[in-house]
Amino acid sequence: DTGVSQDPRHKITKRGQNVTFRCDPISEHNRLYWYRQTLGQGPEFLTYFQNEAQLEKSRLLSDRFSAERPKGSFSTLEIQRTEQGDSAMYLCASGQTEDNYGYTFGSGTRLTVV
């Protein structure tokens, strides 16, 4: 197992375009999390899944954001009609239900909206 993988590592897009990011968690992990990190700040929780069920969404996740985990394995995060304020590092993490003792993070996808 190579850990949590995120693709792409970097994405530059024009304002108004849609973007989609992918996260592949550690295979035996049933929980998957998305966080957003803006420059100079700590990561902020966006949403998490247990298997394929999306159990919690932050108020940070506006209507333009949608996340899916259709088969309980990989997840996608889509941002529609991107805005410059969406520029950030999007981090994915995975963990086990039985283990609230921290999660394994991926290397992130850095989004730049121009």
Next chain:
Amino acid sequence: AQSVTQLGSHVSVSEGALVLLRCNYSSSVPPYLFWYVQYPNQGLQLLLKYTSAATLVKGINGFEAEFKKSETSFHLTKPSAHMSDAAEYFCAVSGLSGGYNKLIFGAGTRLAVHP
């Protein structure tokens, strides 16, 4: 409001000196506490975690942290800084108002190590 506070957004030490990065939290329930390190353009790597066992927790790369309930603190220390320790460090907590299902992070402390 329940939160995580990291005192000092930038800390600078000499190589070989003590590293002390401060973290305080506010919580009405026993929290789980974590320290993560982030190198430029990379994700977060877990350094250590406190999960209601021993209050002095040892982590990777020679770091350790002590949970002090009376002070609501979880400061990170390392006896002797190495150049490779230069990075951003985040304190995180679960078990605050949002429950144990997610982490709440501090704003981070950037550690610089000078020769």
